[in-house]
Amino acid sequence: MTRIPDAVAVASLDTHRLIVAVPNEGPAEVSCNLPRPVAASVLRQIADGLDSPAGRCETALATGRPCPVHDAPTSPSRALLDAGAEAAPALARSVSKVQRPAALDALLGYVVGSMASTDDEHQAAEETPAPLTADDLRAALDFNQDDRDQVLAALRDVLLDTTATRTPAQALAAARILLTAHARQLAALVEAEHNATQSRWGLNRSTRGLLTGYSNARRTIRTYADRLADEQALAEGAANEQVEQ
Template sequence: MTRIPDAVSVASLDTHRLIVAVPNEGPAEISCNLPRTVAADVLRQLADNLDSPAGRCATAILTGRPCPVHDAPSRPRGITSPSRIPFVNVDGSTPVQHPANNDDRRPTMPLDPSDVRGALDFNAGRADQVLASLRDVLLDTETPREPEHALAAARILLEAHARQIAALVEAEHDATHTRWGLSRSTRGLLTGYSSARKAVTAYADGLADEQALAEGAAGK
C-alpha cells in the first residue's frame, strides 16, 4: 500500500531560488531562478559537503562555503586525525598508533598567524576580503588563543584593511586625475589623495613591521 505522508511542504520560486525534487520513481526535477553557473556552483557545494565531513562548522553553515580553518588541508603542526593520536616510545623507537579517547586527546594548537593569512588567501577575490576573513577568524571559536595570538590576528587583518583603503584612495586619485586633469582647482584635491594614501600605507607598513618582529621573537 502506498504510504500517505502526514504533511506536504509546498515550495515555489516565489520563496526559493533553487528547488531540487528527487521522486522515488522517475527523473529528478530542478526549478531555478538563478543563473545556470551559480546554480551549478551551489549544487557542487552541496555535493562536496555530502561527500566529506568538511563544511560543518559555524563558518561553513553560515556562508555555505568550506571554512578556511577547519576545511583547509591539515598542517604538520596539528593532529590530523582525531581517531588516532601518535605517541613516541620511551626508547626512541618508531611511534605506534593508539586509539584515542576523550582523556588522551591533545589540545588543539592555538591560533597561528598562518591561519589568519590563510583566511585572507581563501577569501581573495571577494567583495570585501578582509571583512570575510575577520568573520572566519571570529567564528573559529574552537581554536584556543591567548592575547598575543589575538594581537597577531588583529595586526594582520588591520594591515590588510589599511592596504585595502590605500588602494581605494589611489583609485580615487587616478579617477579624478583622468577625468579632470591637473589644474589649479584639482591640484589640492590630488595632493590630499596622495597624502592620505601615504599615511595609510605607512600605518600598514608599521603593523607589518611589528608583526614581523613579534614572529621573529617567538621563533627564538
C-alpha cells in the first residue's frame, strides 16, 4: 500500500442489508440479505444518482466538492422502502430514461448476475441429494460400533436413508464394506467358540478334531473378508486415479 487510511470501516450483514466491495484488481464481492429484485432496484437507484445532474451543478463545479443541496444523500431506510414498493416500475423507468456509462452497467450486471447464480447454486445443492459413498458406510459402522450387532444396525441405517442416490458401483461398494464387516464378526464368533472349547475341555484326542474345524472355519471366513476388503481398496484406488486425471 502507498497510503495508510485514517480508519477502516467494518461492515457485515448484521448491520447492513447490501454490501458491494469493488477492489482495484479482481472481481467484485457481493453480500446481500435482500430479495434480488429489491437489491437490483437499490443498485440502479444508486447508479441513477451517480449519473444524475447532481454533482455537476454550478456549486459543485466551482468548489470541486459535492453540492450540499443536489448531492445530499438519500435516507437508506427510505430508499429500501421505496425499492421494496416499486422494484419493477423503478427498473423499467431507469432502463428507459437513464443512459449510464457502459462500465457501470457492466458492474451492475455482474452484481445482479452473481446474486442470481449464487442463489441458483444453493437451490440446486439443496435439491440434489448426496450420493451414497464408501465413507458413508464406514461412518455408519463407526456410529453403531457400540450396538449389539454393529453390521445389522449399519445396514438398517443405510436402507432407511432413501434420499441418497446409488449407482451400481456405489451399491457394490456398500455390499463389499458391509459383508467384510459381517465376515469379520463371524470369524470373531468362531474364534470365541474355539477359545471357550479349548479352555473348558483342553486339547486332547476328543477335542482335537473340533478345535481344528473351528480353526479352519475361522481362517476361511477371514480369507473371504480380506478378499472383499482388497477388492474394495482396488476399486477406490481406480476411482481416485480417474478423478485425478
